[in-house]
Amino acid sequence: MSNFNSYYNSETIRQVISVVVLNEHNVLSRIVGLFSARGYNIDSLTVAPMEDSPYSRMTIVTTGDKRVIDQIVKQLNKLIPVLKVNEHKNVIEKDTVLMKFSIDNNLADIDVIARAYHGAIQNVTHDSIIVSATDSSDRIINFIKVMEKFNPLEVVRSGIVAMER
Amino acid sequence: MRMSGAKMVIESLHKEGVEVVFGYPGGAIMNVYDEIYKQNYFEHILNRHEQACVIAAEGYARSTGKTGVAIVTSGPGFTNAITGIADAYMDSIPIVIISGQVPTTIIGTDGFQEIDAVGISRPCTKHNYLVNKIEDLPRIIKEAFHLASTGRPGPVHVDIPKDITAQIGDFIYPSEVNMPTYKPTMNYNKKQLKRAMEAISNAKKPLLYVGGGAILSNCGYEIRDLAKKLNIPAVETLMARGVMGDENPLFFGMLGMHGEYSANMAAHETDLLISLGARFDDRVTGRLDEFASKAKVIHIDIDPTSIAKLVVADYPIVGDLRLTVQAMIEDIENHEINDFSNWVELLKEYREKEPLRYIDTDDLIKPQWPIERVGKILGDNAIISTDVGQHQMWTAQFFPFSHPRQWITSGGLGTMGFGLPAALGAARAFKGTNKVVVNFTGDGSILMNIQELMTCSEYELPVINIVLNNNYLGMVRQWQTMFYENRLAETDLTAQPKFKMLAEAFNCLGYTVSTKKEFDEAFKDAVEKRKPAMIEVIVARNEEVLPMVPNGHSLNEMTLLKGDK
Ligand SMILES: Cc1ncc(C[n+]2csc(CCOP(=O)(O)OP(=O)(O)O)c2C)c(N)n1
Numbered sequence: 001m002s003n004f005n006s007y008y009n010s011e012t013i014r015q016v017i018s019v020v021v022l023n024e025h026n027v028l029s030r031i032v033g034l035f036s037a038r039g040y041n042i043d044s045l046t047v048a049p050m051e052d053s054p055y056s057r058m059t060i061v062t063t064g065d066k067r068v069i070d071q072i073v074k075q076l077n078k079l080i081p082v083l084k085v086n087e088h089k090n091v092i093e094k095d096t097v098l099m100k101f102s103i104d105n106n107l108a109d110i111d112v113i114a115r116a117y118h119g120a121i122q123n124v125t126h127d128s129i130i131v132s133a134t135d136s137s138d139r140i141i142n143f144i145k146v147m148e149k150f151n152p153l154e155v156v157r158s159g160i161v162a163m164e165r
Numbered sequence: 166m167r168m169s170g171a172k173m174v175i176e177s178l179h180k181e182g183v184e185v186v187f188g189y190p191g192g193a194i195m196n197v198y199d200e201i202y203k204q205n206y207f208e209h210i211l212n213r214h215e216q217a218c219v220i221a222a223e224g225y226a227r228s229t230g231k232t233g234v235a236i237v238t239s240g241p242g243f244t245n246a247i248t249g250i251a252d253a254y255m256d257s258i259p260i261v262i263i264s265g266q267v268p269t270t271i272i273g274t275d276g277f278q279e280i281d282a283v284g285i286s287r288p289c290t291k292h293n294y295l296v297n298k299i300e301d302l303p304r305i306i307k308e309a310f311h312l313a314s315t316g317r318p319g320p321v322h323v324d325i326p327k328d329i330t331a332q333i334g335d336f337i338y339p340s341e342v343n344m345p346t347y348k349p350t351m352n353y354n355k356k357q358l359k360r361a362m363e364a365i366s367n368a369k370k371p372l373l374y375v376g377g378g379a380i381l382s383n384c385g386y387e388i389r390d391l392a393k394k395l396n397i398p399a400v401e402t403l404m405a406r407g408v409m410g411d412e413n414p415l416f417f418g419m420l421g422m423h424g425e426y427s428a429n430m431a432a433h434e435t436d437l438l439i440s441l442g443a444r445f446d447d448r449v450t451g452r453l454d455e456f457a458s459k460a461k462v463i464h465i466d467i468d469p470t471s472i473a474k475l476v477v478a479d480y481p482i483v484g485d486l487r488l489t490v491q492a493m494i495e496d497i498e499n500h501e502i503n504d505f506s507n508w509v510e511l512l513k514e515y516r517e518k519e520p521l522r523y524i525d526t527d528d529l530i531k532p533q534w535p536i537e538r539v540g541k542i543l544g545d546n547a548i549i550s551t552d553v554g555q556h557q558m559w560t561a562q563f564f565p566f567s568h569p570r571q572w573i574t575s576g577g578l579g580t581m582g583f584g585l586p587a588a589l590g591a592a593r594a595f596k597g598t599n600k601v602v603v604n605f606t607g608d609g610s611i612l613m614n615i616q617e618l619m620t621c622s623e624y625e626l627p628v629i630n631i632v633l634n635n636n637y638l639g640m641v642r643q644w645q646t647m648f649y650e651n652r653l654a655e656t657d658l659t660a661q662p663k664f665k666m667l668a669e670a671f672n673c674l675g676y677t678v679s680t681k682k683e684f685d686e687a688f689k690d691a692v693e694k695r696k697p698a699m700i701e702v703i704v705a706r707n708e709e710v711l712p713m714v715p716n717g718h719s720l721n722e723m724t725l726l727k728g729d730k
Contacts, residue, residue: 022346026295030287037288067473074470080292080312083346 010066014043016059016088016162017073022081023049023056031058034075040068044095044137046159055083059162061137090165095137096158097144098122100130105150117143128153170299171196171330174263177306179206180338183234185225185593186210187218191238192278194265196330201236210593210624213616215242217586219249219320220614222260224590226253227573228548230383232314233260233590239267240278243324244285248580250320251289255577256404257381259318261309262286268328269297282324291319296326299334311342316349317468318381349467353484358492361439361463361480366500368437370508371397374420374457377404377576378442378466384487385569388441389413391490394497396505398512400428402443404576407566417512418521421449422714423558426519427512429712429720432457439463442486445475446577455719465489519725521562523708527681532556532633532704533563535684539603539631540565542688548591548602550574552584552610555639558710560605582613585630589617592626601629601692608634608658611699618671621697629691630699632664635706643709648716664701674698 021027028047035042044061062072069087076085101110103126110131111121117140119133133143137160144155168176174197178186185208190198201209212218215237222233237246243264253260266272267279283295292312294305302325309321365371379388385408392399392415399409400420409416418425420432432438438460443449450456453475464471464478465486472481482489523533536559539547549564550573551557557574566572573591575583588604595602611632621628638656645653668675674696676687684702691698712723 025297026283026287026293029284033287071470071474078468078470080344080347 012063012065013069014061014063015069016061016091016093016160017076018086018088018162019058019060019076019082020050020055020084021058021079022083023054024081027056027081030079030081031060031076034079035062035072038071038075040064040072044159046161059160061160086164088162088164091162092165093136093160093162094134095140095160096132096134097140098130098132098156099144099147099152100128100154101150101152103127103129110147110150113143113146119143166336167333168336169196169200169330170302170325170332170334171200173299173302173334173336174306174325174330175200175204175206176336177303177338178234179204181232181306181310183207186234186236187212187221187225187590188236189215189218189238189242191240191242191265193239193267193327194236194242194330196327197236197263197265197325210620212586212589212620214614215245216249216582217589217614217617217620219246219260219262220252220580220583220586221590221593221617221620222262223249223253223258224550224573224587225594226258226260226590227587228570228591229594230570231259232310233258234263235260236263238265238278239282240280243280243282247285247289248578250286250322252575252578252580252583253320254289254291256377256575257318258320259313260320261306261313262320262322264322264324265330266295266324266326269326270328272326283322286322289320290322291317293322293324295324296329299329299332302329302334303336303338307339308342308344311344312347316347350469350483351467351485351488353465353482353489353492357480357482358489358496361482362493362496362500364437364461364463364480365395365397365439366502368503369505370435371395371437371439371505372431372435372460373397373399374402374432374438374440374443375399375405375408376402376441376443378486379405379408380569382442382467382486383569384490385409387487387490387494391494394494395502396509397439398431398505398509400424400431402446402449402576403561403574405443406561406572407569410567411565412567415509417516419561420720421446422451423562423710423712424449424714424720425516425521425562426712426723426725427516429714429723430515431512433459433719433721435460437461437463439465441465441490442467444471450475450720451714451722452717452719522726524726526705529705530679530681530684530702532635532702532708533559534681535631535633535702536560536563536605538681538684539688542692543601543603545571546599546601547571548573548588548595548600550584550588550591550602550604552604552606552613553579553581553640554607554610555635555643555708555710556605556607556633558640562710581610584610585614585617585621585628588628588630589621589626592621592628593624596626602627604628604630606630606632607639608632608636608661609638612662615667618668618673618697618699622672626697627695628697629688632699632701633704634661634664634701635704635708636661637706640710646707646709647713664699668699676700677703679703
């Protein structure tokens with residue numbers, strides 16, 4: 001079997017996959033179960049119902065070599081409640097982060113940086129503020145790093161949503 | 166029509182043409198059992214363990230191709246069933262399992278006998294359902310039968326809470342399934358088929374590698390036709406035994422870990438491996454990177470996930486095997502096919518040089534002997550099931566199989582305890598015919614579902630169990646001998662029941678034999694009396710299954726039988 005080895009030893013790639021599934025109970029666990037049972041990786045997973053339809057869309061970010069990604073796509077397709085699987089090639093990706101800081105920080109600085117990452121201050125109370133930012137994943141990671149110096153009290157990320165260009 | 170959920174279950178099974186269900190009652194499924202009591206659409210067979218219900222349903226399905234049905238209660242009933250379900254999943258056997266569940270109001274409270282059944286069955290079913298509303302019940306059962314038997318077949322599980330079976334609703338059984346998300350690919354791609362046929366016409370040493378899919382898609386005879394028209398040799402996996410027919414001059418044996426020399430060498434030397442519903446199991450391929458290493462691969466399978474899972478397919482074809490093989494046969498005339506007779510001749514030489522054999526003796530019965538003997542006596546008339554172990558491999562090697570569905574074994578999961586309940590299911594399917602169902606089993610395996618002797622005798626299912634008693638968990642003992650310097654950790658089974666008395670205690674015929682003559686007499690008696698029977702055969706203790714490809718070696722590195730030829 002000629003090209004066998006190259007196929008196995010190919011490099012690890014990051015793949016964004018979107019899956020359209022019937023919006024019924026048990027489906028999320030089927031998808032997650034598929035990944036865990038076969039030892040595949042989920043880097044990020046988001047789900048929401050689709051407009052005016054009995055379906056939901058899941059966006060999954062995973063990593064693996066070509067063989068693994070092929071299998072993931074095929075296995076997803078094989079699940080009975082799955083309508084469609086898209087292996088995205090060229091997508092716009094968005095990731096959202098919410099960060100909470102003590103009110104004692106320099107709020108003007110925080111506001112300026114957040115805005116550089118398509119973000120803003122979302123909420124202010126007596127003792128804390130919450131900032132959001134929405135951007136590509138790598139930029140969000142960068143944002144979190146930058147904001148570390150303000151000693152965040154809490155950080156929550158959304159996972160990725162993606163759309164083919 | 167308005168009726169209870171329980172009655173809907175019965176009516177749905179009737180609509181599906183079910184003629185027998187294997188089951189075991191309990192609290193959560195009692196509403197359904199009350200309706201089973203009142204109906205006379207189908208026979209209910211009360212097994213004595215839920216694992217056996219499911220395996221019996223498998224035996225029925227494997228021997229007939231129809232969908233088997235098992236009904237069990239919640240909690241422990243269902244968890245007992247799970248080994249059978251996993252077994253069916255691994256071998257893609259169409260069965261529908263209906264389980265009772267605690268009432269919807271109790272789900273999630275750790276109620277008595279509550280278990281997350283759909284959570285447990287998810288990884289080992291093709292699909293599963295928890296019925297939440299009585300309106301969904303008929304549709305779900307319709308879908309369950311459809312899913313179980315189409316595409317790549319498999320077990321489908323329907324879990325029904327007790328309050329749903331008690332509720333009254335309108336029974337409207339759908340005439341068609343409407344599942345927009347389920348569309349198995351039946352039809353091969355024409356271009357891919359054409360390329361594959363071109364590859365065949367240009368090959369020098371092509372080989373048909375026939376797997377269990379050939380039986381699932383009912384195309385054994387078409388494959389024989391294909392082989393004959395192309396003059397291509399064929400080998401079979403464990404699951405495909407019987408497809409080619411052992412008398413077929415183009416058949417070169419079973420391949421794999423305990424495969425025949427000619428079959429394994431054929432796989433090693435072929436330049437075009439044509440995989441027909443086989444899945445490149447590690448027990449078949451040996452070292453994967455050495456498997457068919459000189460060959461391009463045509464890979465035909467209904468399940469796209471099977472293709473390129475383990476090996477790269479140069480010519481992948483997704484589709485129903487039967488339709489694809491039929492199309493290949495029709496397409497032959499459009500190609501100038503090479504003459505493969507030299508290749509066939511070479512394999513014949515291999516087969517003559519190293520045939521399957523064992524060293525027979527007259528004092529101690531060698532375990533292979535009764536298998537060959539039953540083959541000689543019953544031939545086509547036999548349906549053979551096995552348990553798991555050495556006896557299973559010897560049966561695959563030495564029984565002269567002549568047709569598909571004659572051979573019932575647990576391949577993917579390798580479930581000890583499979584043989585007797587599977588044989589019972591087959592015996593039910595062929596009740597009243599002249600078929601004789603024989604279960605070859607080991608002294609270890611038989612004790613895992615021995616209680617099913619009771620089911621056999623109650624329902625007059627004349628399964629003949631042949632216990633090849635080597636006083637060992639033989640297959641594990643063989644590995645310990647070969648790979649663990651003979652440290653026989655917990656495989657010695659000298660402590661044993663009196664099998665003859667055990668059989669008689671279950672109201673079956675019991676025999677203990679230690680000579681060939683005694684065996685012949687006992688077997689003849691059991692066949693003539695048409696009663697469930699257990700024949701304990703005292704066999705040579707230390708016999709090995711050979712040839713053997715040691716784990717992690719390639720197929721041409723076989724350990725062969727040494728000694729007189
Ligand atoms: C349920 C289960 N448990 C354990 C095993 C592992 N196993 C495989 S073969 C075997 C020995 C079988 O012994 P026996 O039934 O006496 O058959 P023999 O090999 O002696 O013919 C064991 C323990 C298994 N396949 N299934």
